[in-house]
Amino acid sequence: MAGYKMMVWIDQDLCTGDGICEEIAPDVFEGRDDGLWVVKEEARYFGSTLVFDDAGGDGHGPEGPRGVARVPDSLIEDVIESAEECPGECIMIEPFNEALVAEGR
């Protein structure tokens, strides 16, 4: 669990659905069928992929718009760039907090 510095989530009330975040950091952001974007923890960094879309089923899960994903150190710059470029200003970056790690991870 240790070793992460940053976490990220999206305030979906402000998301414009343009997908810029996923263009910059496709291993952290993912478009949903309803036109909103969510965060995720990708298998290549975390062993299995968990999409924070509040949907049921394997690899989908917790808390939807309130879900906070860990950011691998190698993706920190991309996530910062995504937040800077996000037209909705809705990519929220936080320091790593173990208490916010998704249950079961």
Ligand code: SF4
């Ligand atoms: S860049 Fe921001 S506004 Fe655009 S899809 Fe991503 S989170 Fe939503």
